[in-house]
Amino acid sequence: MNPTHVSELLDRAAASVTPTETDPASRLVDLGRRSVQRRRRAWGTAGSVAVAAAVAAVVALPLRMAAPDRSGAAGAPGTTVSLGGVSVAVPEGWRTSEVTTFDPCIAEPRTVYLAARRGSPRAAQLSSKCPSEGQAWIALVQGGVPLYLTPERLVVKDGQLLEVTEDVTQSQWTYRAFNEEIMATGVFISGDAKGREQLLKRVTWPAGPPAPASGGLMLPDRITSAVSENAGPMVTAMDAKTLTRIRAALTELRDPVPAGEECTLQVPGAVGIGLDGVTVVLGDATCPQAVSTGGGRVRVPAGLGKELLDLIVASDRAAVERATKD
Numbered sequence: 001m002n003p004t005h006v007s008e009l010l011d012r013a014a015a016s017v018t019p020t021e022t023d024p025a026s027r028l029v030d031l032g033r034r035s036v037q038r039r040r041r042a043w044g045t046a047g048s049v050a051v052a053a054a055v056a057a058v059v060a061l062p063l064r065m066a067a068p069d070r071s072g073a074a075g076a077p078g079t080t081v082s083l084g085g086v087s088v089a090v091p092e093g094w095r096t097s098e099v100t101t102f103d104p105c106i107a108e109p110r111t112v113y114l115a116a117r118r119g120s121p122r123a124a125q126l127s128s129k130c131p132s133e134g135q136a137w138i139a140l141v142q143g144g145v146p147l148y149l150t151p152e153r154l155v156v157k158d159g160q161l162l163e164v165t166e167d168v169t170q171s172q173w174t175y176r177a178f179n180e181e182i183m184a185t186g187v188f189i190s191g192d193a194k195g196r197e198q199l200l201k202r203v204t205w206p207a208g209p210p211a212p213a214s215g216g217l218m219l220p221d222r223i224t225s226a227v228s229e230n231a232g233p234m235v236t237a238m239d240a241k242t243l244t245r246i247r248a249a250l251t252e253l254r255d256p257v258p259a260g261e262e263c264t265l266q267v268p269g270a271v272g273i274g275l276d277g278v279t280v281v282l283g284d285a286t287c288p289q290a291v292s293t294g295g296g297r298v299r300v301p302a303g304l305g306k307e308l309l310d311l312i313v314a315s316d317r318a319a320v321e322r323a324t325k326d
Contacts, residue, residue: 083114083140084185085206086177091199102139104172104188105130113139118188133171136191138199145176145186147279147293150229150272154178154265154281154291160205161291177205180277180293209295215256218294220276223247227274228312237315246273246308250280253290255299262297263287271305273312282308 079090090096094110102115109132118141145163153164161178172190187203189196212218226237226246237243269284282290282305290300 081112081114081140084142086140086185086187087204088112088138088140088187089202089204091202102141102144102188104139104190105132107132107135107137107139107190109135109137111137113137113141115139115141115144117141118144118186132190134190134192136195136199138190138202139188141186141188143183143185144188145174145184147176147178147180147182147184148272149227149234149274149279150267150270151178151265151281152267154270156262157200157203158205159259160208161297162205175200175203177208178291178293179208180279209293211256211296214254215296215298216254217250217280217290217292217296217298218278219247219250219280219292220278223275225274225276226308226312228272228309230309230313230316235309235313235316236319237312238319239315242311242315245311246275249304249308250290253298253300257289257297257299263289265289265291271309273308 079096080087081090081096082088090112091110094112096112096114097108099113099115101117101119102113103119107113118139145165148163148165151163152166155162155164162175163178165174166172167174172188173196175187175189176184187200189199191199209218223243223246224238226243228235237246263283263286265281265283265287269286270281271284272279272281279293280290282300283302284305285302288300288302289297290305291297
């Protein structure tokens with residue numbers, strides 16, 4: 001999904017949120033039903049985002065929203081910069097650049113960017129190829145990446161679970177921690193495959209949530225709704241019978257995955273389910289494991305994700321039929 005589309009969806013959600021709105025899931029479901037052509041949905045709304053303000057850095061790069069953009073000299077060995085809890089060891093000979101708005105289309109090679117936000121790429125505005133396409137650079141954008149209900153890919157790097165998205169239009173990859181933050185600091189990396197892997201090794205992520213002592217998945221104490229995607233459109237279940245079955249199935253998962261045995265959860269195949277602020281992603285036969293934004297990674301029967309999705313779809317259709325009759 002093009003990041004521009006994500007921004008459009010979030011902007012629409014933010015514009016419609018009022019201070020009295022307490023259920024971002026229901027608002028997102030409504031947006032999803034009116035945007036069925038969009039494959040992935042951001043889990044949450046922009047109106048509920050609280051962006052972290054702290055910027056910790058070994059090299060002092062204070063982020064002031066009103067300050068002019070600034071660039072630093074080429075980094076010496078051992079230089080580290082940080083933003084929103086994410087740190088990057090600056091490659092030798094690279095420079096750093098602090099900007100208010102990061103535009104990947106005009107990013108300069110061999111540069112580490114720190115930005116308050118990400119702007120619309122000029123390529124999208126001009127319908128042309130980005131001058132920076134394929135060049136090596138890395139950008140940290142504070143609160144710049146949404147949590148997807150069904151991430152394109154979930155990988156483990158240095159013990160941390162990351163949500164990974166490829167932007168094929170600009171030859172770049174986006175990374176963020178898979179946790180309960182609706183909007184998290186994102187790392188955008190451009191370059192060839194080998195170069196991206198080397199740059200990713202230079203990123204240090206904040207510690208993720210620990211697995212429950214029970215060895216299962218961390219779930220909400222009480223579930224009032226279950227939201228998922230059915231080949232694009234959002235679907236939701238709110239009836240007690242369906243929610244009880246879903247919670248029971250997830251609670252029974254007690255076979256933790258040892259470190260080093262994690263596989264990559266990805267679409268198509270993976271099923272994401274939003275449960276009152278916690279997202280659970282279940283894999284298919286290619287990766288029969290499940291993870292929770294609250295913590296925990298367990299083995300699952302290969303078809304469980306599809307079974308739970310079918311339950312939600314059936315509940316959603318029944319609710320629509322009742323509403324139609326009324």
